[in-house]
Amino acid sequence: EVQLVESGGGLVQPGGSLRLSCAASGFTFSSYAMSWVRQAPGKGLEWVSAISGSGGSTYYADSVKGRFTISRDNSKNTLYLQMNSLRAEDTAVYYCAKGIRYFAQVSYMDVWGKGTTVTVSS
Amino acid sequence: DIQMTQSPSSLSASVGDRVTITCRASQGISNYLAWFQQKPGKAPKSLIYAASSLQSGVPSKFSGSGSGTDFTLTISSLQPEDFATYYCQQYNSFPFTFGPGTKVDIK
Numbered sequence: 357e358v359q360l361v362e363s364g365g366g367l368v369q370p371g372g373s374l375r376l377s378c379a380a381s382g383f384t385f386s387s388y389a390m391s392w393v394r395q396a397p398g399k400g401l402e403w404v405s406a407i408s409g410s411g412g413s414t415y416y417a418d419s420v421k422g423r424f425t426i427s428r429d430n431s432k433n434t435l436y437l438q439m440n441s442l443r444a445e446d447t448a449v450y451y452c453a454k455g456i457r458y459f460a461q462v463s464y465m466d467v468w469g470k471g472t473t474v475t476v477s478s
Numbered sequence: 479d480i481q482m483t484q485s486p487s488s489l490s491a492s493v494g495d496r497v498t499i500t501c502r503a504s505q506g507i508s509n510y511l512a513w514f515q516q517k518p519g520k521a522p523k524s525l526i527y528a529a530s531s532l533q534s535g536v537p538s539k540f541s542g543s544g545s546g547t548d549f550t551l552t553i554s555s556l557q558p559e560d561f562a563t564y565y566c567q568q569y570n571s572f573p574f575t576f577g578p579g580t581k582v583d584i585k
Contacts, residue, residue: 391574393522401514401522401565403574415572418479451521464512464527464569471521 358382358467360452365472372442372476378435378452378469386410386430389455389463392437394448395471404450405437406460415460420446442476449473480504480568484577490585495556499580501549501566510570513542513551516579517562525564526551556582 364376378390392404405426406415414426425438435452449471455463481504491497501511509529514522524533526542529549539554553560561584566577 400579401516401567401576403567403576406572406574417573456527461572462510462569464510464524464567466524466527466533468521468523 358454360454360467360469362450362452362469362472365450365474367475367477368442369478370443370476373438373440374442374474376437376439376450376452376472376474380433380435380454383454385428385433387458389458389460390428390435391453391455391460391465392426392435393451393453393465393468395451396445396448402448406455406463407435408460409458413460439474442474444476447474447476479573480507480571480575482566482568482575482577484566484580486580487578488581488583490583491556492585493556493558497553497556497582499551499564501544501551501577503547503549503568506546507568507570509545510568511542511544511549512567512569513540514565514567515560515562516565522565558584
C-alpha cells in the first residue's frame, strides 16, 4: 500500500525556519515526482513545490520562491521541504503528494499524505 | 499563471440527486485537469485525472468531462458520504493551480 507520512510541523516565530519531512513507502520512491501542497486555515488548496524523481528539477510557487527549498533523499525514501524566512501567511497544513510519473511536468498527484501543521506566530 | 474558477461555490442537494460542478481554466490546458474530494479535517482524495479518467478505487458514480478550458465533474446519485468540498486542479503548466472549491452539503 502506498503511504506518505509527513512530519516536522510546529509553531515557529516569524522569520524562523522549519524543515518538513515526508516518509514514503509502498512504491519505488525514486521513480516518481513529488509535490508539496498547503492549505491555510479555512482556505483552499495551494500548490507549493514539486521535484522530479532524481531531484534534478525543482519548481516553486512565486509565494515561496527564494524562501523554501524542496529536496529528496531517494536512499531514505524521504521528501523534504526546508522553509526559511517564515511569515504568518505560511501558516497552513502542508501535504506531500506523489506524482504519477518521473518528471514533475504534467504529473497529477494521485496519493496524498495526511498533512502536518505549520503555525507561524509570535 | 493559469487561473481556475469553479461554479457554483456551494450547493445544497439531496441524497440521490445528480450533481454537476463546473471548472474553467483561464487558458487552454488540454486535458490536464484533476478533481479532488476533501472532507473536513482530512487530506484531499483524488477522484479524476486527465479530465475524465477515474482514479483506481473511485466509484463509477463520479465522472468527468471536458477539454481545453471547460470541464465538469458529475456525481450521478449523491450519497451521504459524498458531502464534501470538491476542487479542480490544472497540471498543464507550473505553477499548478487549484480552483477555489465547491462545497456540497445536504439540503
